[in-house]
Amino acid sequence: MQKKVVVIGTGPGGSACAALLQGRGMDVTILEQNRFIGGRCSTFEENGFMVDTGVHMFATGPSGPHGQVARELGVAQPWLVSNPSESMWMNDNGVFYLYQKYTSFSALRELAVAGITGRQRIDILNTLRRSVNSFGVAGLLKEIAWMRRASPAFVEKYDEVTVREFLYQFTEDSGVHRAMNCLSMLLLVVPYDKSSAGEFICAVSGIFRHGTLGVPRGGAIGVPRSFLRAFTRDGGRLVLGVAAKEIVVEGGRVTGVVGSDGETYAADVVVSNAGLHRTVEIAGEDSFPAEYVEYVKGLKLSYSWLATKLALERRVVDLKAPSFFPIPQVEPDEIFAYCDDSDGLPEDPFLFVPMPTEWDPTLAAVGRQLIIMGVPTSNEVDQEERSQKMLDIGEKKLFSFFPRIERNLLWKSRITNKDTNRITRKGKGDCIGLAQIPGQVGSRKPHPKLPVEGLWAVGCDAGARGVGTEQATASAMLVSSLIT
Incomplete structure (x- = not known):
């Protein structure tokens, strides 16, 4: 007998997880409270222009979680990639262009010319001196090599260190610190004195390793829409305009979800893309151990x-x-x-x-x-x-x-x-969900399985690493594999 699953929300995490579970033989229904798909990753027509609901670029594009899931589902997901991908203004001497492959000839030439013209200024001697003092020459070379690879062990080493603390091992240069603080806010939506260096290293190395930062053709909605195309193709049921009002818990396990339409959607498994705080709220705090409720309430948002x-x-x-x-x-x-x-x-x-x-x-x-x-x-x-x-x-x-x-x-x-x-409808305006800060990442990231039988979280609050929507889709890959 097919296992019945209700997924709450059609953001990238919810739509990817639903499509993967449906494709693996489960009977999945998605409840989406809005009358459009994608949540914060959507696109609308506005006076003749197609405009995203948020401020979006996608760090690894077709090479990252979005592209990986689309390929597994067998659906098209056209991407547009540009090189250089960013124009950065660091001072009055002009614009410094960032290339996706930092070892490419174009990137090295831009760095050299920007240094000569003063478009970027880095105190090289200070940086070398401080780096060698921190690590020694051999240790510094190893650190740089590990940083480029961003292996799980290396990333984990810096999970509980802030980006600011990490950076001060290498340089006091204010220009570098300004740029990295801004990059932390850009990628993790957290200032660098609060963000996790492990998460930051993972994000930045992924961008340069893949060189496929880009956007989906037609706007951000292209990501969840491609997943939902596979979902409906495989027989999944998508219900728009119906919010999850209550996750029904009986005898310590989920039995369904009550929608805002008054219908109860029976379920053996519920996967919530609504965020941990909201999920605990609609499942009822008394359904969880008291210490878990306090733990969730203490988690910080981006x-x-x-x-x-x-x-x-x-x-x-x-x-x-x-x-x-x-x-x-x-x-x-x-x-x-x-x-x-x-x-x-x-x-x-x-x-x-x-x-x-x-x-x-x-x-x-x-x-x-x-x-x-x-x-x-x-x-x-x-x-x-x-x-x-x-x-x-x-x-x-x-x-x-x-x-x-x-x-x-x-x-x-x-x-x-x-x-x-x-x-x-979470009562906050955060862009990401849980903040990627020490204490909330890596091994200390909330597990996607909640302490109620059959209840799971998916998205940026549960189980994965990455930049924004890519973290949500990576979570969907993890959660769908754990459930199946």
Whole structure:
């Protein structure tokens, strides 16, 4: 007899897990509370432009978990990859381009030219001296080799160390620290004085090892949509517009899920993509050991990104790479300090500015340009006035680099934590889920199997490593294998 499974949510973790389980012979129903798929990884038509619900790029694209699952399911998932992939502004001397293969001729040439012109400045002597003092010459060479490989043992060694602590072993250079703090916020959505060095090393090494950072053709929705195409092909049932109101637990095991439509969906197994906090809430705290409830309540969530979507009448930003991020010219430790202050505003904000139509021109009419400008913030929902001020500051900075954006603007709209919460309904505006910080990663990451028989978590809260949506899909691979 087929085992009945209910999956809650169609984010990349939920949709991938459901498709994998359905393909392995289970009888799977997905409940999606929204009337669209993908959650924070979705795409909508907005005034003639196809616009993502979040600020997205995908660290390893077709080589990573998304591509691996699509290949296992036998579905197409077209990707677009660019080289160079990022334009980084570090000072007034101009833009420094980042290539995906850092040992390639183009990457080495760019590094050399940027060093000569001053577009990037690294205190090489300080870095060498400090690195050798920390490790010795032979030890330093070994450390670099291990870092490039990012073996599980090496990553685990640094799981309980922050990126800031890790970096100070090698250099005190403020330019390096600024850039790495920004990269930590970009990849893990946590400042570098809080983020796990093990997770950071794993993420960065994966990007450069694969060299396939990119976006799915047609927008972020291409990831969950490809998984759900396989899911429905194999006989899975997708129910949109029905939220999971209660996970029914009887005698210490799940028996089903009560939907917002009043129907009870019987289940031998429930897989929740709703996050651990919300999962415990709808299953009922009294269904779990008291110490587990306290453990979950103590878990910390990631920070978030606000965004302005800018639709332009014509292409006015012409860079060699389809994304742009200017590094703030403030002390490294101060870059994101405003996030933790309830009234805080950035003096010089870090901006993440992907230009989706530079990756994929089909997202808008011919000749038009779509730009997304992201500004980091806390995960608090009740900060709307402050959020609007942050975006005002961010836009002013962006327009100072590219004044023609403002003159060619067709329309703009904004995404705040209220919009994120409207999608997730978790009461927070976090981008990722659990923060990838010491104490919450690697062997100390929450196990996807909850202490109720038949109840599992999937997504960024459970069991995997990686960057954003890729972590969620990696979790789906793990959870589906454990269940089957």
